[in-house]
Amino acid sequence: MKFLIIIPAHNEEDNLSFTLNSLQQQSFKDYKIVVVNDGSTDQTSEIIKKYTDQDSRFETINLQKSAHQPGSKVVNAFKNGLKTQNINEFDIICKFDADIILPENYLEIIEKSFQNNPKNGLIGGLLYIEKNGEWIYEGNSNKHHVRGPMKAYRKECFIEIGGLRETLGWDNIDSILLENLGWKEVVLPELQVKLIKVKGADYTVKESDYYGRYFYFLGLKRFLAYVASSKEAMKSKSIPFFFQIIKSYENCRSKKLELKITKDEQKIINDKRWEALKKKWLRI
The missing domain is CATH 3.90.550.10 (Spore Coat Polysaccharide Biosynthesis Protein SpsA; Chain A)
Structure with a gap:
C-alpha cells in the first residue's frame, strides 16, 4: 500500500x-x-x-x-x-x-x-x-x-x-x-x-471560548452542549468556567455560524453523544 x-x-x-x-x-x-x-x-x-x-x-x-x-x-x-x-x-x-x-x-x-x-x-x-x-x-x-x-x-x-x-x-x-x-x-x-510542542500554544482563543466554539461546531444540540460544558467545568473545579463556556456556545448559536456538517451528520453526532452519555453517566 x-x-x-x-x-x-x-x-x-x-x-x-x-x-x-x-x-x-x-x-x-x-x-x-x-x-x-x-x-x-x-x-x-x-x-x-x-x-x-x-x-x-x-x-x-x-x-x-x-x-x-x-x-x-x-x-x-x-x-x-x-x-x-x-x-x-x-x-x-x-x-x-x-x-x-x-x-x-x-x-x-x-x-x-x-x-x-x-x-x-x-x-x-x-x-x-x-x-x-x-x-x-x-x-x-x-x-x-x-x-x-x-x-x-x-x-x-x-x-x-x-x-x-x-x-x-x-x-x-x-x-x-x-x-x-x-x-x-x-x-x-x-x-x-x-x-514535541504543547498543543494550543499558538492559539489566540481563550479556553472557555475554545470549548464553547468546539461544542457548537461539533454540532451539539443545547442539552448535550451543556452536559459537555459541565464536564469541563468539573475538571477545572470552576462553576464560572461552565457559564463562560455556555456564553461562548450561545454566542455562536445566536450568530448562526455556519456548520461544516450536514443536518444528517449533525444528527449522527448527537445520537452518538447521547448513546455515550446514557452508557457512561446514566448507566442505561
Whole structure:
C-alpha cells in the first residue's frame, strides 16, 4: 500500500526536522510527503528545502499567511496539499503534524493493520510528551481515539466520510462519521509518537471560548452542549468556567455560524453523544 502524507507547517523551524527525519528513517519506504508551508515567517521553508532537494518523495507548497485558529487553519492547509496530488495513486491518506517524532516502524505497522483488516478505516498510535526528562503518555483523550497529529485513513474511508472538515472539532467528527458508516477506528498502543510542542500554544482563543466554539461546531444540540460544558467545568473545579463556556456556545448559536456538517451528520453526532452519555453517566 502506498502512503500520501500531508504535513501542515506554520513556523515550525524548531520541530519540523525531527518529524521529517523520523519519516526518512521509516522501515516502510513507499510514501510521498507534501509539506504545506502555511504562511511561515521563520526558517521553516529553508528546512523543507533541505529535504525536497535530496529526496524526490518530498514535495512542498507555500500558502499565504492566515489567522491561526484551532481546526480550520490546519485543515485548510491539509486540503491545499491534497489538491496537488492524484488521490487515486495512493491507498492511505495521512494528516500528520509538523512537531511529532514517529517510531521507525510506524508506517510499517500501520500498513500491516490496514492489510489485515479491510474494515480498518482510521489508524494511529498514542501521543507521548516529555516531562522531567521522560516521555509519558499525554492522556488528553481516551486510548481508543486517534488524535489529530497522526491520522492515517484508508483512502476509501477518507472519501466516504467526505474528507476532513474545515472546522473546530474536525478530528472528532471524522471518528463519528466513519464509525457510523461501518469503518473501524484503531489505536495501536505499541506505536508511541512523541509530541514535541504543547498543543494550543499558538492559539489566540481563550479556553472557555475554545470549548464553547468546539461544542457548537461539533454540532451539539443545547442539552448535550451543556452536559459537555459541565464536564469541563468539573475538571477545572470552576462553576464560572461552565457559564463562560455556555456564553461562548450561545454566542455562536445566536450568530448562526455556519456548520461544516450536514443536518444528517449533525444528527449522527448527537445520537452518538447521547448513546455515550446514557452508557457512561446514566448507566442505561
